[in-house]
Amino acid sequence: MMFFMVLIPIVLLLGLVPIVIFTKNMKRTRLKKSFHRNIIVGYLVLLLLGVFVAEFMERKVELHIPPKVTDKNIEFDLQSAIVEGATIPEHLVLAKRSHEVKDELSISPFTGAYMLIERTPHHSNVVSETVYTPELLANIGDGDGDDVYYDFTDQLKIALPVWENNWMTVPKQPRNTIQYTFYHDSNILNQFTGEKTHGYSSGSVSATMMIHLVIPESIELNLPEIESERGTYIEFLE
Amino acid sequence: MSAITLKNVSKSYRSITVLDQLNLEIRENVITGLVGRNGVGKTTLMKMIAGFIKESEGELRVFGEHPFNSLKVSANMMFIDDMMGFPDALTLDDLLTECDRFYENWNQDLAMRLLEYFKLPLSLNHRVLSKGKRSTFNAIIGIATRCPLTMFDEPITGMDAGARRDFYRALLKDYIAYPRTILLSSHHMEEMEDLLEDILVIDGKSISFHGPITELQEKFLSLQARESVLKSYAIRYAVVHRANAGPMTEWIVDNQHTKAEVEELKQAGIRVSAVSASQAYLAMTGQATGGVDDVFNAMERQ
Amino acid sequence: MFSTQWSVNELAKRQYLFKLSTNGAVFTTLIVLQIIGTIFISGAGSSSMNEWEEMISVNYTSISNDSQVGLTLFWALIVGFLLTSAAQRNESFSFVTNRLTFQLANFYFICTAALLGGVMTVLIGSVMKIVALFGDNVIIETTGLLSSPLDFFSRILVMTAYTLLIMMIGYLLGTLIQFSKLFIALFGLIWFVYFTFGVSLSVGEGDSVLYFYYGETSILVFVLKVVVSVAVLFGISLFVTNRLEVRNP
Numbered sequence: 163m164m165f166f167m168v169l170i171p172i173v174l175l176l177g178l179v180p181i182v183i184f185t186k187n188m189k190r191t192r193l194k195k196s197f198h199r200n201i202i203v204g205y206l207v208l209l210l211l212g213v214f215v216a217e218f219m220e221r222k223v224e225l226h227i228p229p230k231v232t233d234k235n236i237e238f239d240l241q242s243a244i245v246e247g248a249t250i251p252e253h254l255v256l257a258k259r260s261h262e263v264k265d266e267l268s269i270s271p272f273t274g275a276y277m278l279i280e281r282t283p284h285h286s287n288v289v290s291e292t293v294y295t296p297e298l299l300a301n302i303g304d305g306d307g308d309d310v311y312y313d314f315t316d317q318l319k320i321a322l323p324v325w326e327n328n329w330m331t332v333p334k335q336p337r338n339t340i341q342y343t344f345y346h347d348s349n350i351l352n353q354f355t356g357e358k359t360h361g362y363s364s365g366s367v368s369a370t371m372m373i374h375l376v377i378p379e380s381i382e383l384n385l386p387e388i389e390s391e392r393g394t395y396i397e398f399l400e
Numbered sequence: 401m402s403a404i405t406l407k408n409v410s411k412s413y414r415s416i417t418v419l420d421q422l423n424l425e426i427r428e429n430v431i432t433g434l435v436g437r438n439g440v441g442k443t444t445l446m447k448m449i450a451g452f453i454k455e456s457e458g459e460l461r462v463f464g465e466h467p468f469n470s471l472k473v474s475a476n477m478m479f480i481d482d483m484m485g486f487p488d489a490l491t492l493d494d495l496l497t498e499c500d501r502f503y504e505n506w507n508q509d510l511a512m513r514l515l516e517y518f519k520l521p522l523s524l525n526h527r528v529l530s531k532g533k534r535s536t537f538n539a540i541i542g543i544a545t546r547c548p549l550t551m552f553d554e555p556i557t558g559m560d561a562g563a564r565r566d567f568y569r570a571l572l573k574d575y576i577a578y579p580r581t582i583l584l585s586s587h588h589m590e591e592m593e594d595l596l597e598d599i600l601v602i603d604g605k606s607i608s609f610h611g612p613i614t615e616l617q618e619k620f621l622s623l624q625a626r627e628s629v630l631k632s633y634a635i636r637y638a639v640v641h642r643a644n645a646g647p648m649t650e651w652i653v654d655n656q657h658t659k660a661e662v663e664e665l666k667q668a669g670i671r672v673s674a675v676s677a678s679q680a681y682l683a684m685t686g687q688a689t690g691g692v693d694d695v696f697n698a699m700e701r702q
Numbered sequence: 703m704f705s706t707q708w709s710v711n712e713l714a715k716r717q718y719l720f721k722l723s724t725n726g727a728v729f730t731t732l733i734v735l736q737i738i739g740t741i742f743i744s745g746a747g748s749s750s751m752n753e754w755e756e757m758i759s760v761n762y763t764s765i766s767n768d769s770q771v772g773l774t775l776f777w778a779l780i781v782g783f784l785l786t787s788a789a790q791r792n793e794s795f796s797f798v799t800n801r802l803t804f805q806l807a808n809f810y811f812i813c814t815a816a817l818l819g820g821v822m823t824v825l826i827g828s829v830m831k832i833v834a835l836f837g838d839n840v841i842i843e844t845t846g847l848l849s850s851p852l853d854f855f856s857r858i859l860v861m862t863a864y865t866l867l868i869m870m871i872g873y874l875l876g877t878l879i880q881f882s883k884l885f886i887a888l889f890g891l892i893w894f895v896y897f898t899f900g901v902s903l904s905v906g907e908g909d910s911v912l913y914f915y916y917g918e919t920s921i922l923v924f925v926l927k928v929v930v931s932v933a934v935l936f937g938i939s940l941f942v943t944n945r946l947e948v949r950n951p
Contacts, residue, residue, distance in 0.1 A: 475707070
């Protein structure tokens with residue numbers, strides 16, 4: 163506290179001095195009074211122009227704004243939904259495929275995905291695969307609980323697992339760089355607009371790609387070492 | 401009717417008394433010269449009358465109003481000095497416009513003509529003017545506002561001889577056309593003598609003389625003769641000033657002579673004449689006796 | 703005898719017009735400050751990166767008119783302070799005025815400056831918005847003039863109110879310091895006491911002076927609070943200045 167007590171006046175004074183000198187100099191320079199009037203009017207006109215340009219541009223951009231998600235949708239637990247067989251929102255399902263496998267299925271070590279394996283007591287050589295999309299939500303809010311999330315899931319590039327000759331490979335996921343720009347008016351201005359307290363903290367919430375395999379008992383599995391250093395996450399469902 | 405009335409007015413800053421118990425009445429529509437040595441409170445008196453500063457004691461009235469915080473006094477009063485603050489952002493032209501905004505009797509035409517005569521371009525800024533030009537501009541403002549009460553405090557600071565002469569002339573002409581109460585302070589008494597009707601001498605915190613200028617002159621007599629003659633005939637009078645000019649010596653003495661005494665002096669070959677107002681003023685404020693020479697003479701004697 | 707008679711209102715108005723024509727630089731300074739704020743401070747924004755398993759990285763740029771708001775409030779404090787300078791006083795007292803009309807003219811000028819400051823600061827938000835709109839994946843959290851005009855005007859009102867408040871505080875500080883230089887020492891002491899004891903006392907934000915205004919949710923009560931505060935600040939200035947001697951070096 164002591165530190166701030168000394169620092170704040172110094173910073174204020176440092177800021178004050180140039181502004182005072184500048185103002186005094188401005189007064190001293192022999193600018194006619196009409197000069198100032200013209201500057202002020204010109205500036206205001208420019209700003210008003212800015213308002214309408216912004217308004218116009220905003221309308222054009224609005225269509226591309228990623229969808230908003232509320233807190234409740236984020237708390238959706240995909241894994242337990244799969245286990246319990248609950249309904250899963252359709253937008254989370256990336257691909258639903260079936261693959262024919264002869265006797266043995268080998269899975270290469272992989273990273274960047276989470277695999278759930280369910281064994282069925284059938285005799286079949288068909289493995290059904292459901293790939294759930296990874297999610298990316300940008301979080302803009304102050305962490306007070308009424309955070310706003312923007313869903314960038316659609317913009318993620320995803321590489322689906324490759325099935326070839328009884329081998330399943332999860333390819334290395336492409337790099338995803340999501341860039342977003344965020345504008346908000348100063349909170350001081352938004353005291354009565356209900357738009358207060360957004361935008362001071364920002365983060366992201368993401369979920370990994372989840373692969374749900376339903377494999378008949380008759381097919382033998384050749385798995386990589388589970389939870390090895392290389393980060394292959396596989397879980398068996400009871 | 402008197403324009404300005406002071407009853408036992410004093411002004412002090414903390415423990416320093418600048419003006420002490422002044423009683424004064426200044427007649428309306430009269431040009432009064434305010435003279436006195438440096439630091440006797442001429443400016444303080446004028447600022448008090450202008451309402452810029454407040455009297456510490458006593459009763460001060462300007463046209464029947466108490467001037468401090470009085471809009472009436474402010475609107476009908478103009479105070480000109482060389483410290484006048486004019487905004488840097490405005491040109492002389494803009495300043496004239498502002499005068500027009502504030503002063504009802506303002507004469508734009510007169511101001512423009514005077515500025516032209518004194519070679520003051522309208523596009524200039526007040527700040528860049530030389531000292532003399534600035535004083536000239538301020539003086540022009542003072543004349544052209546035509547306020548019922550106009551005060552000039554050392555208006556001629558920095559002006560050259562020509563400008564000073566022209567200023568006094570302009571002031572007198574405009575005063576004759578539009579009579580008003582004018583207070584004028586200056587150290588150059590001899591230059592404004594012709595202009596003044598009344599004179600107010602302040603000496604040592606109080607008024608030592610106030611009245612028509614001729615009355616001041618009548619207080620003294622100038623005696624001119626050889627020193628020996630003066631010493632034998634005029635020694636009984638209070639001598640306020642001695643001066644040597646060639647063979648003749650001039651004494652300025654208090655005018656307390658009877659007619660017979662003056663005749664006697666004239667018989668003795670002494671030239672008796674009236675003094676000028678500035679001589680009288682110098683004599684009165686003690687600036688005439690020896691002066692600073694005495695300081696050096698005294699040092700030499702030691 | 704008197705030839706001219708002014709009413710206080712008429713003269714305050716004329717002094718105000720005089721102030722406007724001599725203090726154009728005050729507004730030009732604000733404009734320069736805002737432009738500097740736009741180019742050098744807000745343009746940088748704040749960028750951060752979150753990586754998850756090296757596969758997803760999120761970069762965001764946050765743009766707002768915070769810096770312009772800050773600069774405007776800072777400007778307000780200084781303008782309020784500068785208005786009490788001896789030069790300003792002498793300029794006014796070169797023409798017809800008394801202390802009341804002088805103060806009223808200053809107050810009108812402060813109101814004008816605050817309004818202009820408020821309008822300019824809110825409007826420059828749109829310029830910042832345009833800057834933001836050139837970025838990728840733009841998210842606009844602030845509604846515009848056409849989509850919700852009421853919010854837009856409430857922003858102008860709030861900004862004007864805060865600018866006015868801060869200007870009046872600067873004005874009062876300046877007035878007190880002009881009255882006696884001892885006040886500089888007093889303000890230093892208050893600052894010291896506030897930071898040594900005040901901060902530790904007011905833990906919750908509900909206690910602080912700022913929250914008195916900032917925490918207000920009703921626009922009417924807010925306006926009332928600001929109006930009363932401004933009236934009190936102006937009243938004190940008026941009281942202090944009414945005995946001030948001018949053109950007295």
